[in-house]
Amino acid sequence: MTAARALLRAAQERLAVAGVASPGADAAELLAHVLGISRGRLPLLDDVAADRAAAFEVLISRREAREPLQHLTGVAAFRYVELDVGPGVFVPRPETELLAGWAIEEAMGLERPVVVDLCTGSGAIARSIAHEVPHARVHAVELDPAAHAWAERNLADTGVDLRLGDAFDAFEDLRSQVDIVVCNPPYVPLEAWESVVVEARDHDPHLALFSGGDGLDAIRLLERHASRLLRPGGVLGFEHADVQGQSAPAVLASSARWREVRDHDDLAGRPRFTTARLAR
The missing domain is CATH 3.40.50.150 (Vaccinia Virus protein VP39)
Incomplete structure (x- = not known):
């Protein structure tokens, strides 16, 4: 298990160094995506299972390389609809x-x-x-x-x-x-x-x-x-x-x-x- 806050903090720092415009929001979005929960539930988390942390690491590495966030989650929000993108x-x-x-x-x-x-x-x-x-x-x-x-x-x-x-x-x-x-x-x-x-x-x-x-x-x-x-x-x-x-x-x-x-x-x-x- 890995502490959720430490995981997010480290990911945010990496994305900021990579030049991502919204490192904190992107890290949170990717962790929520990996866990299958809404971003609003992230503050309630204490730990992240090892396999989910590993999946999160893969996505953070791809976002660090400036692959679009929406390609990683597979969706983009637009007004009141959600779109499949890639x-x-x-x-x-x-x-x-x-x-x-x-x-x-x-x-x-x-x-x-x-x-x-x-x-x-x-x-x-x-x-x-x-x-x-x-x-x-x-x-x-x-x-x-x-x-x-x-x-x-x-x-x-x-x-x-x-x-x-x-x-x-x-x-x-x-x-x-x-x-x-x-x-x-x-x-x-x-x-x-x-x-x-x-x-x-x-x-x-x-x-x-x-x-x-x-x-x-x-x-x-x-x-x-x-x-x-x-x-x-x-x-x-x-x-x-x-x-x-x-x-x-x-x-x-x-x-x-x-x-x-x-x-x-x-x-x-x-x-x-x-x-x-x-x-x-």
Whole structure:
């Protein structure tokens, strides 16, 4: 048996030295995962059995090497749902919950909203919309076969119309019929390779991360395709990097197709996503 507090303290110190952003929280999450309990029950523990301590050591070593926490637990929390994730799919971030929340609020105000989630990845946004707005008709598309397989798992039994294909020419059958287009596109400039956090750079699919020299290539494609999918007066929302708080909205503002172009901050006060309405 090993003392639980000593085990957690040592793990936290190792993860901190390795550069993990939240060493204490990650150590606690992994120990709770190994023990099959909630993190809230950890303070009640005195000792950890030897076999569980050994399993914890394996996971801490992998996290020390900067393997994503969600790959180790196999799940990622997103708003009110839990998603299966792992190698081959972009791990959804808490910041994207704000974009999903915007789409959900827009959908709630419509009688029978038609929503399209482009670049769905794990299916996080699509599943959240289907969960929180059950009267919505939700469609989603993913280009990468490996990520699409994860989306299939996460969107099973949700009623979401999931397709495999290019986000920027998909859903021609829905042209001018969509109320809301939402997208978390790739937006990292290729030159910013070294600045990307290790967990994302080494483990997330590069197709979901990088988008040309200025990071706006996918957003330019999105602007054109969303204008074809949306009905007049329909709305578009998409995520971008915090340094793109002016350049990303400018892609839409430079076109006569859009009205009410607005950028939104995340909870840390950083520019995070842009919304706009298709001109009538």
